[in-house]
Amino acid sequence: MSVFLISLAFIVAFVPGMLQPFVGGTKSEAPAANRMVDDLSQRLLGNASEPYALDTDCTRAFFDGSAPSACEFDGSTLAERVGVGDRSGVNVSISGDVTGTDGDAILCWDEGGETVVERDSTDCTPGSNGDVLLAAGANPTASGEKTVNARRVVLLDGHDVTIRVVLW
Amino acid sequence: MVTPSADRERPVVSVGVPDRGQAHTLEGMVAALIMLSAVIFALEMTAVTPLSASTSSQHLENQQGATAQGILASAAETGALERAVLFWNASGEQFHDTTDLGYYASNPPPNDLGRMFDRSFNSRGIAYNVDLVYEGAEGDVRTKELVYQGRPSDNAVGAGRTLVLYDNDPLYDDGGAATGTNVSDTGDYFAPDVSSGSVYNVVRVEVVVWRI
Numbered sequence: 159m160s161v162f163l164i165s166l167a168f169i170v171a172f173v174p175g176m177l178q179p180f181v182g183g184t185k186s187e188a189p190a191a192n193r194m195v196d197d198l199s200q201r202l203l204g205n206a207s208e209p210y211a212l213d214t215d216c217t218r219a220f221f222d223g224s225a226p227s228a229c230e231f232d233g234s235t236l237a238e239r240v241g242v243g244d245r246s247g248v249n250v251s252i253s254g255d256v257t258g259t260d261g262d263a264i265l266c267w268d269e270g271g272e273t274v275v276e277r278d279s280t281d282c283t284p285g286s287n288g289d290v291l292l293a294a295g296a297n298p299t300a301s302g303e304k305t306v307n308a309r310r311v312v313l314l315d316g317h318d319v320t321i322r323v324v325l326w
Numbered sequence: 327m328v329t330p331s332a333d334r335e336r337p338v339v340s341v342g343v344p345d346r347g348q349a350h351t352l353e354g355m356v357a358a359l360i361m362l363s364a365v366i367f368a369l370e371m372t373a374v375t376p377l378s379a380s381t382s383s384q385h386l387e388n389q390q391g392a393t394a395q396g397i398l399a400s401a402a403e404t405g406a407l408e409r410a411v412l413f414w415n416a417s418g419e420q421f422h423d424t425t426d427l428g429y430y431a432s433n434p435p436p437n438d439l440g441r442m443f444d445r446s447f448n449s450r451g452i453a454y455n456v457d458l459v460y461e462g463a464e465g466d467v468r469t470k471e472l473v474y475q476g477r478p479s480d481n482a483v484g485a486g487r488t489l490v491l492y493d494n495d496p497l498y499d500d501g502g503a504a505t506g507t508n509v510s511d512t513g514d515y516f517a518p519d520v521s522s523g524s525v526y527n528v529v530r531v532e533v534v535v536w537r538i
Contacts, residue, residue, distance in 0.1 A: 161351050165358060188385045199396065210399035255445055309389055311396035311446050318400045318442045
């Protein structure tokens with residue numbers, strides 16, 4: 159009897175682990191993340207006639223919550239703008255190496271200098287002076303769920319930057 | 327004094343039965359382990375799903391291909407792509423600062439396009455080749471290597487962008503500044519002037535990306 163119970167426990171403990179790669183998970187999020195980042199990089203933040211070249215005004219407006227009529231996106235929340243259901247978590251950020259020295263960092267629109275700077279720059283004070291941090295959405299690490307990310311390299315304000323969508 | 331009940335507790339015929347039961351149990355366990363190992367082994371061989379962390383992940387290939395496409399589009403927008411193609415040392419008859427092989431290998435090209443590749447690929451452990459496909463003097467299609475980092479793996483992806491060179495496009499010096507020499511002024515450029523009009527040649531920049 160005890161041998162039977164041990165065997166049963168063994169199977170219950172290990173068979174789900176063996177089947178795990180085939181079931182559930184974040185499979186459905188991967189195409190959605192790709193669709194969103196393609197949409198953002200090729201149309202929403204710029205102009206569909208010039209894919210991968212972002213418009214600085216529309217990019218700033220996307221992250222500060224306004225929706226000018228000249229831009230392709232509308233909706234009041236991030237989920238509405240990128241077209242994803244309320245129950246999915248989504249995070250959109252733009253990072254790059256503007257200074258050319260210390261690797262990638264999240265970027266920030268500096269209204270005073272009318273240019274993009276890195277987040278740790280003294281010119282970046284999000285929320286005041288019209289500065290906008292180019293990141294939006296909840297923190298993916300806080301959810302504790304499996305995430306899928308998709309990235310594209312685009313041109314913003316003369317710099318090559320990476321736009322990244324994390325979905326969970 | 328032996329009681330009758332004590333006699334019944336050790337019958338002669340039951341000697342050795344507990345030992346055989348243990349042997350059968352062990353045999354069963356070993357057989358079960360062998361079966362399970364076989365199942366695990368079989369699953370391990372096929373367990374490559376779209377999100378498993380291997381070089382053959384379709385999702386990662388999509389990201390790399392789209393990243394290469396984005397770099398080419400960004401570089402074309404800023405002119406960095408054209409400057410990289412015209413980054414030619416006319417006296418040495420090769421790109422500036424290459425090895426004797428005539429292409430960049432371990433280091434990216436020392437110009438804006440190279441810095442873009444470096445930021446997106448080199449820091450992520452992704453290798454890439456850049457080929458320039460152009461029309462040869464006899465109307466044939468020729469390939470010039472700009473960056474060659476090895477033979478691509480089976481899971482490599484590619485992206486390409488077409489660039490038109492005109493007769494009056496200048497060559498660029500090793501600092502990235504335009505020289506006074508036009509591409510049509512020198513006979514040492516890798517691509518010939520194939521058009522009698524103002525077009526010099528049409529170059530397709532092809533990037534092949536794979537994970538290492």
